[in-house]
Amino acid sequence: MIVVDSVVKTYGRVRAVDDVSFTVPRGRVVALLGPNGAGKSTTIKAITGLLRPTAGRVSVGGFDLERAPLRAKALLGYVPDRPYLYQKLTGRELLRFLGRLRRVKDAERKAEAWLERFGLQRSANELIETYSHGMRQKLTFAAALLHQPQALVIDEPMVGLDPRAARDVRALMRSSADEGGAVLLTTHSMDVAEAVADAVLLLDHGRLKAMGSMAELRQRVGRREASLEAIFLQLTEEAGSQTRQDGAAA
Amino acid sequence: MILAGMRLRGAINGLRRAPARVTVGVLLLSGVFVGVLTMTRRGVRFLDAFPGIGGIAGAVEQRSLEALFTVLMVAVAFSVLTGAVATLYGSEDLPFLLSLPVNPVRVFSLKVVETYITSALLPALFTIPVLVGLGVEKHAPAGYYLIAVAALLALYALPVALGAAAALLLMRVAPAGRAKEVATAASVAIAAGLVVGMRALRPERLRHLTPAQFEQALTRFADLHVGWLPSAWGSDAVWRALRGHVSVAALVLAVVSVAVLAGVARIAALAYRAGWFRSLDARGGRGVVGVLPAALWERPLARLGPAGGVVVKDLRLLARDPSQWSQLLVLLALAGVYFISTASLATEVQRFRDVVGALNLIFLGFLLGGVGIRTTFPLVSLEGEGLWLLRTGPLRARHIVAAKFYGALPVMVALGGGLGVAVAGRLGVSPVLALATPLAGACAGVAVTGLGVGLGAAFPRFDAASPSEIPLSLGGLIYMALSLAYAVVTTLLFAYPTYRSLRAPGTFQWGSAEGLALLAAVLMVTVLWTLVPLAFGSARLARFESGIG
Numbered sequence: 135m136i137v138v139d140s141v142v143k144t145y146g147r148v149r150a151v152d153d154v155s156f157t158v159p160r161g162r163v164v165a166l167l168g169p170n171g172a173g174k175s176t177t178i179k180a181i182t183g184l185l186r187p188t189a190g191r192v193s194v195g196g197f198d199l200e201r202a203p204l205r206a207k208a209l210l211g212y213v214p215d216r217p218y219l220y221q222k223l224t225g226r227e228l229l230r231f232l233g234r235l236r237r238v239k240d241a242e243r244k245a246e247a248w249l250e251r252f253g254l255q256r257s258a259n260e261l262i263e264t265y266s267h268g269m270r271q272k273l274t275f276a277a278a279l280l281h282q283p284q285a286l287v288i289d290e291p292m293v294g295l296d297p298r299a300a301r302d303v304r305a306l307m308r309s310s311a312d313e314g315g316a317v318l319l320t321t322h323s324m325d326v327a328e329a330v331a332d333a334v335l336l337l338d339h340g341r342l343k344a345m346g347s348m349a350e351l352r353q354r355v356g357r358r359e360a361s362l363e364a365i366f367l368q369l370t371e372e373a374g375s376q377t378r379q380d381g382a383a384a
Numbered sequence: 385m386i387l388a389g390m391r392l393r394g395a396i397n398g399l400r401r402a403p404a405r406v407t408v409g410v411l412l413l414s415g416v417f418v419g420v421l422t423m424t425r426r427g428v429r430f431l432d433a434f435p436g437i438g439g440i441a442g443a444v445e446q447r448s449l450e451a452l453f454t455v456l457m458v459a460v461a462f463s464v465l466t467g468a469v470a471t472l473y474g475s476e477d478l479p480f481l482l483s484l485p486v487n488p489v490r491v492f493s494l495k496v497v498e499t500y501i502t503s504a505l506l507p508a509l510f511t512i513p514v515l516v517g518l519g520v521e522k523h524a525p526a527g528y529y530l531i532a533v534a535a536l537l538a539l540y541a542l543p544v545a546l547g548a549a550a551a552l553l554l555m556r557v558a559p560a561g562r563a564k565e566v567a568t569a570a571s572v573a574i575a576a577g578l579v580v581g582m583r584a585l586r587p588e589r590l591r592h593l594t595p596a597q598f599e600q601a602l603t604r605f606a607d608l609h610v611g612w613l614p615s616a617w618g619s620d621a622v623w624r625a626l627r628g629h630v631s632v633a634a635l636v637l638a639v640v641s642v643a644v645l646a647g648v649a650r651i652a653a654l655a656y657r658a659g660w661f662r663s664l665d666a667r668g669g670r671g672v673v674g675v676l677p678a679a680l681w682e683r684p685l686a687r688l689g690p691a692g693g694v695v696v697k698d699l700r701l702l703a704r705d706p707s708q709w710s711q712l713l714v715l716l717a718l719a720g721v722y723f724i725s726t727a728s729l730a731t732e733v734q735r736f737r738d739v740v741g742a743l744n745l746i747f748l749g750f751l752l753g754g755v756g757i758r759t760t761f762p763l764v765s766l767e768g769e770g771l772w773l774l775r776t777g778p779l780r781a782r783h784i785v786a787a788k789f790y791g792a793l794p795v796m797v798a799l800g801g802g803l804g805v806a807v808a809g810r811l812g813v814s815p816v817l818a819l820a821t822p823l824a825g826a827c828a829g830v831a832v833t834g835l836g837v838g839l840g841a842a843f844p845r846f847d848a849a850s851p852s853e854i855p856l857s858l859g860g861l862i863y864m865a866l867s868l869a870y871a872v873v874t875t876l877l878f879a880y881p882t883y884r885s886l887r888a889p890g891t892f893q894w895g896s897a898e899g900l901a902l903l904a905a906v907l908m909v910t911v912l913w914t915l916v917p918l919a920f921g922s923a924r925l926a927r928f929e930s931g932i933g
Contacts, residue, residue: 182776183775183776184772184775184776184929185929186927186929203778203780204778204779204780205778207776207777207778207779208778210776212772212776214772217772218768218769218770218772219770219773220697220701220770220773222700222701222704222705223697223700223701224676226675226676227697227700230678231693231694231696231697232773232777234686234689234690234692234693234696235690235693235694235773235774235777235778235779236690236777236778237689237690237778242675242677246675258675259674259676261704277773
C-alpha cells in the first residue's frame, strides 16, 4: 500500500534519509523506530507529501506521490507528532472543513461518529484553543480518519493521550489494519511498537539498519527472548560503534 | 544578569544562523541612519539660515524635536500594549524562568526590558541620527551625545511603563483569556482613529495664512515654556546638553523612568498569578452543547468544493482573530484618509477637476497597493503551522493560492470600484473619467489581489508572530514595487483619454475603436499583473518544505 523506494533526502551536505526502501502492505501495522535525529520524521514527511525526496519515489495505493499527488493523498490519513490545528475554529468546524477539503460524502454524520468515539462531543462547539493537549491529539485522529483512509501514517501516536485514549488508539490502529488498511507509525515507546506492530523498521543516521517481524529481529541479534527495547539498544549501539570507527578511520 | 546574559546569548545565536538577513538589516539600518542624519543636518542648516526667522530658529528646532519625541512616544505607547501582554503573560520561557530559584521581580524586570526593546528599539534607532545630526550642526561637546541618548532612552521608558501597566490592568478587566485580542483591537482602533482624525484637521489650510498670521503661528509654536509633558523635559535636556549643561529635567526624567520601569516589574510579578488563574478560568468554554449545523452563509460557498471550504474557514478565522480583523480597521482608516484628502481638492473649474481626477487614478492605485500589503499579501502566510492540513490533503498548491485569491477578490474589487465611484462623484469629473476611475479602481483591486496573494505565497512567513510582520520581507518589497508600477502603467494608459477630453471635450468615446483598444490594454495589463504572480506563487509554494507539519 505504501511503497518507499530508494528515498534520499538531503539538506545541504547532510543526508537526513539515505537510500531508504520499504513497503507497508495492506493489513499490516509497521513501526518505524530510531533514535532522535535518525530521519523518521523526514521519512514520514516524504510519505505524506510535506517534503519532496531528493531522489527516489514514494507511492500510496499505486499512485506516485510526485506524479499523482492528489490521488495518493486522497488515500492517506496523517497524524503529525505536533499537530497544529486552527485555534479559532471549533472541533466540529475543523472536521466540517476537512470534510469539504477531502470531498467526504456524508461528512457530517461521519464527523459526529468520530467525535463520539473520541469522547469529544461535549466540547465539539468549543474553540480548539481551549482544548487540552490530549483533546487536540484525539481531534487530530478524528481528522485523519474522517475520510476513511486506506493508509494511515502516525508520528508519535501516544503523546498526551490518557490511558483510555491510548488503549483506544492502539485498538484503532489494529482494527484499521485488520480491515485492510496499512498503518505506519513512528514511536519512541517500544511497548507500543511491540504491542501493535506486525513488523519493525529500524532507522539510524538516515539509513535502514534492520527490518522484519519481532521473530526475525530476535534471530538477527541472536537472542530469542529479547524485548524490542533490547533489540533496539543493541542494533543502535552497533551502528553507533560502526559510525565512530568510520569516523576514526577517516 | 545571568537571565539577561542567557537571553542575549540566544539573540546572538539567532543572528549567527541568518548572516544574510543580518547583513541586509545592517545595510538597511545604516541607510536609514545616514538618510535621517543628512536630512536633520540640512533641516537645521535651513532653519538657521532662513531669512526673517531671527532668534527663534533655535526655539523652533527645539519645539520640533519635542514634537518628534511626542509623536514617537505615542507610537511606542500604541505598539507596547500588545507586546506587553505577550511578553509579560504569554512568553514561552516564562514558566521555565519562574520555576528557577530566582526572585520573580528579577524575572519580570527582564520581561519589562524585553518589552522595552521590542517596542522602543526602532523609534530609538530612528531618533538617534536626529540627535547626532543636531549635535554635529550645533558643534555640541562630547558629553552631549551621552546625555542626549540617555534622555532619549529614559523618555521612551515612560510609554513602555505606561503600556505595560495598561496591559496589567487589561489582564484584570478584559474577558478572561482575551486580553491580547482586546489589546490588539484597542491599539489598532485608536491608531486608525488618530490617523483619520489628524487628517480631518486638514493641515493644508495653513497654506491660506497670510505671512503675518504664519509668523504669529510660528512664534506661538516656538514659545519655550517647559511644560509637564515628558517630551518637553526630553527636548529641554537635549538642548541644555548642546550647550554643555546637565538640566534638572534630564535628572528627573532618568529617575522617573527607572522608577516606573522597576515599579511595573514589581507589579507584574504580583499580578502574574492572578492573570494566570483568570486564563485558566477561560478554559471553561462557551458551554453550547448539541450539534451546531453549518451556518446559512457558508452553505453556498461550501458548494464550490475544497476552495470554497478554505474560504469559509478563512472567513471564520478572520472574524474570530482580532489580529486579523483589526487589519480591516487600518484599511478603513486608509480609505477614509484617501477620501478626505481627495475630496478637499474639489474645485469649480471642470478642466482642473479632470486633471485632479486623472492624478487621482495613480493615488487610487497607490492606496490599493497599501491596502493589499496588509490584507492580500499575508493571506497564505496566515495559514501558519496549519499548512500541513492543506498540504497533506488532496489539494495542489495552486488550489490553495486560488482559494485565497477568490476569498479576497470581492472585497478588494468592491473597495477599489467603490472608492472610484465615490471619488469621481465627489470631484465631479467628466463622463470619460467618471467611467475610468471606478474601472481603474476595480482593475487595481484585481491586480493587487493577484499580486499580493501570489507574492505572499512565493515569499511566505508562516512563523510570523502577527499579520503585520508578514510583509516585512523581500517579497513585501517586491510587492510594493510592482503594485506601484501597476498604478503608474494603468495611469499612463488612462492619460490618453484624459488628455483628449481636456483638449477637446466630448471627442473621446469609450465605445470607439481607440476606446475599446485602451480598455483591452488595461485589462491585459491587469490580467498580466494578476496571473503571473499567482502562477509564480503557486510554483514556489509547491516547492516550499521547511517549517510545516
